[in-house]
Amino acid sequence: MSNVRDRRSERWPTHIAEKFVPTSYWTEDSEGNYLLDIDLPGFKHDEVRIEQESAGYIKVGGERVPDENKCIYIDQTFRLPENSDTENILGNFYGQHLCITVPKKIARNTADQSSHEKEEDHKDEVDNRENETKNEYEEGIKSSSDQTCRVPSSKKPNGKDSLLSIIINGVERNKGIVLSACISFAIGVWVSTNLWV
Structure with missing residues (x-):
């Protein structure tokens, strides 16, 4: 000192x-x-x-x-x-x-190789999860407490309608959530207009 x-x-x-x-x-x-x-x-x-x-x-x-x-x-x-x-x-x-x-910086070549391998593994996992989810829904054994989290796709959209296709895919995947949100909103509007009149 x-x-x-x-x-x-x-x-x-x-x-x-x-x-x-x-x-x-x-x-x-x-x-x-x-x-x-x-x-x-x-x-x-x-x-x-x-x-x-x-x-x-x-x-x-x-x-x-x-x-x-x-x-x-x-x-x-x-x-x-x-x-x-x-x-x-x-x-x-x-x-x-x-x-x-x-942390040490990762070398560029090994990082590119490992990210490519991870991307391939990720695609395989997503495909496996989608197949498992389809099978569970088809068999009717899926309970409401058995929800799995969806992994976002690593595929990038192309073209001018890519934003629209993303929105449509999101709505198709989450039909139940979107429907319940719309119903809740409609009930809220109806209640608020009837209470204030």
Whole structure:
């Protein structure tokens, strides 16, 4: 811990500010993410903040007031590893220990291959679910508590009537919901006009 005795805190002008330099180290977890572990003794999670300062850097800052004359603050910037995914950084506070998880960027070729494989698997799952749903309705064994959630199709519509076809398909799939909404609306209009006349 390094001390700065003659400096006053901006937030606490009557307190002497003492800079705290925490111990920190980088590791990797089993999923291949980078982990930045920072020891922050005496700090609570609401006294610490994490900001992405610029491309490739994150800033950890915060302050706490241990007594009426002293303010301890942190203001440290950390350089991120080269292939870091800066959009998905996650920080967790465990007791007096801050763990920042920085995922690695996925290589473009493997991402394209895996997304293509996932798309094919997704199409197979959708087809299987639609067939199962048809069979259950045909057999009459589907109860109202056995509802399954529909997976949206990954096929993109083409042509000028694509919006209309999307709406028609949605209405056809959800006939019961649309019908009950229309009936509820009509009853509401009828009741409101009869009560106010």
